[in-house]
């Protein structure tokens with residue numbers, strides 16, 4: 001491991017190298033810490049939640065692996081997340097799902113949930129000074145009948161889920177108000193069909209109607225902002241999902257709510273980076289679920305791929321840091337879950353840093369001059385600029401372990417805490 005002196009020396013050299021290309025690394029370090037990344041609660045317990053409803057996950061979501069030590073209680077999940085936070089540089093939020101409700105006394109169903117079941121989460125977030133985001137949970141429940149919720153032909157089923165959506169917005173508003181920090185309320189439904197449908201129109205029209213019922217009530221956008229998340233397909237919903245990209249893009253633009261682009265929800269070679277500046281021509285803000293698709297899975301731990309870097313470049317180079325709510329979305333039960341959080345979150349921030357130290361002004365100038373040869377040449381050489389030294393220095397200044405040193409801490413937590421869970 002490097003000493004503080006070595007880290008500083010390496011940074012000084014890197015800074016000079018970057019400065020020659022017109023890049024201000026000190027400025028980049030100031031910015032990169034302040035971009036909030038919302039970390040999903042569900043990596044900590046395999047999308048289990050705490051309702052103990054005994055329902056299988058379903059909805060095309062599948063978590064594989066049985067690595068020991070998953071959080072079994074809200075207290076454990078909170079402790080695990082704090083452990084992850086302790087090795088993460090920069091600002092983070094925590095993204096809750098409605099199924100992480102804590103029943104106090106009477107068990108309430110999803111259509112009766114209120115902020116009361118989230119008061120411990122709110123108190124905790126306040127205590128550790130993080131913002132919270134929220135998601136209604138439209139899966140792992142007996143009222144998902146025939147794989148559908150808000151698009152169901154059965155009015156009673158639809159109504160139950162509409163009520164859940166309404167309750168979730170009220171919870172989001174209570175969270176935002178209590179924390180004085182806007183809560184992103186993201187809606188994703190599993191609705192779809194395994195095989196070719198005979199009616200593509202009905203479910204979509206019903207879905208739009210259900211959504212209008214959920215979003216009818218005006219809520220102070222300082223407390224809660226709403227977003228809808230499209231998906232191309234899921235396991236068991238391979239042929240049709242009413243909530244497709246076009247459906248929700250049109251819905252979000254016409255209702256002026258947010259759209260959530262999940263990196264794993266499109267065709268395997270279709271990235272979301274290029275969609276950011278397109279959608280932001282028509283919406284004030286969007287949300288991201290940064291994920292990694294692998295073949296038919298859309299939820300592998302985020303790694304520092306070209307796609308991730310392209311996403312971060314679009315956010316940073318486009319000047320959209322204030323208009324894109326970055327969130328992570330993946331779940332892997334085959335490795336240490338705290339480490340999974342850490343790896344994905346650190347990669348997200350590494351990608352943001354890489355975008356911030358790229359010689360973008362120079363690249364833009366070359367482009368404006370029509371010198372595409374030099375643009376390509378610089379873009380490629382810039383890939384091996386000493387960003388690692390900047391990242392190490394950033395981690396050191398943030399008071400978190402440098403390089404892979406975080407792993408020893410998480411392994412220690414595994415030995416002393418996680419391994420004791422049965």
Ligand code: RNT
Pocket residue numbers: 042047061135188229231262289298329
């Ligand atoms: C599912 C969506 C959704 C979920 C979470 C658990 O494909 O990506 O965001 O991952 O709601």
Ligand code: ZN
Pocket residue numbers: 188229262289329
């Ligand atoms: Zn998602």
